[in-house]
Amino acid sequence: LLAKGQDYHLEQVSAWPQSSLQLGQVSGLTLDSDSNLVIFHRGDHHWGADSFNSQARYQQRSLGTIQQSTILVVDPAQGNILKASGRDMFYLPHGITTDKKNNYWITDVALHQVLKVSSDGRDRMLLALGEAFIPGSDNNHFCQPTDVAVDTETGNIFVSDGYCNSRILKFSADGKYLSEWGAGSSDRRHIPFRIPHSLVFLPDRQEICVADRENGRIQCFIAETGVFVKEIKKEEFGGEVFAITYSPVGDGLIFAVNGESPYRSAPLRGFVIDYSTTDILDTFNPEKKEFKMPHDIVETSDGIVFVGDAGSKSVFKFTTEKLHRSV
Numbered sequence: 001l002l003a004k005g006q007d008y009h010l011e012q013v014s015a016w017p018q019s020s021l022q023l024g025q026v027s028g029l030t031l032d033s034d035s036n037l038v039i040f041h042r043g044d045h046h047w048g049a050d051s052f053n054s055q056a057r058y059q060q061r062s063l064g065t066i067q068q069s070t071i072l073v074v075d076p077a078q079g080n081i082l083k084a085s086g087r088d089m090f091y092l093p094h095g096i097t098t099d100k101k102n103n104y105w106i107t108d109v110a111l112h113q114v115l116k117v118s119s120d121g122r123d124r125m126l127l128a129l130g131e132a133f134i135p136g137s138d139n140n141h142f143c144q145p146t147d148v149a150v151d152t153e154t155g156n157i158f159v160s161d162g163y164c165n166s167r168i169l170k171f172s173a174d175g176k177y178l179s180e181w182g183a184g185s186s187d188r189r190h191i192p193f194r195i196p197h198s199l200v201f202l203p204d205r206q207e208i209c210v211a212d213r214e215n216g217r218i219q220c221f222i223a224e225t226g227v228f229v230k231e232i233k234k235e236e237f238g239g240e241v242f243a244i245t246y247s248p249v250g251d252g253l254i255f256a257v258n259g260e261s262p263y264r265s266a267p268l269r270g271f272v273i274d275y276s277t278t279d280i281l282d283t284f285n286p287e288k289k290e291f292k293m294p295h296d297i298v299e300t301s302d303g304i305v306f307v308g309d310a311g312s313k314s315v316f317k318f319t320t321e322k323l324h325r326s327v
């Protein structure tokens, strides 16, 4: 367990992956029930300035679906591909999460949908929320939804919606709309979300935390009620928080990555934050290649951290082990 104030130090495992994964823009990472790393990427599709019109309608349907395998199950140790699926299904992948039955919960910002897909390699569509290509803000539409978190106690799912909405919605495991909420509803939390971009469920606290990207802050809520619990906002973030994940180790650790802000020049890096004290215990970044657009982050049960980068089309691996450098 982490003693109070004990320092935490992550270093890149620069020899990972052993061979190139031929990735497109990496948008999402998750872990499967075998603790393998699952990478969700965009193959030869790109989210650029002209991908959407001013009504948030996807402009590149003529490109068709991505023909590469967008879902890669990869061995965390060496980085070789164990399973590849997700071909001919998506337009602009964004978030990916697994539930207790090892199904994939996926968001596609071009489809404006949340899709539940089987992980048996057959890519069976088990549930679709939202209307394909039709953005909206009622109970049956999303606008560029960004991520899904699964409440492992109740099976309920939470959706961060999205680039062109400012809310978190809660659904039952079979897709029934239950509730939604915006940013915390009292005093300084009146500021609405500005791109709720990444979600994580805290199993030991039954809370949902969101990376409120353009507000450069993390906010946490009671999963059951949506009642605001706390906010973590640090100068060191530099104004943008892109993704978060959580480990129940000790009093709980939040791992986060920040992003380029047009207004502030803060170095792109990862953060290890003590959930209780909100102290930053460590920051980390790759040794040789720099982060370009760190876009998602996961932590394995043995303390390995992976960061998916949509800008450099790569995944970086970090470990707390003192690497035994070859002398």
Ligand SMILES: O=C(N[C@@H](O)C(=O)O)c1ccccc1
Pocket: 025, 027, 047, 048, 049, 094, 310
């Ligand atoms: O944020 C953007 N993209 C990333 O988050 C992503 O690629 O998911 C973006 C926004 C406007 C135009 C082009 C890209």
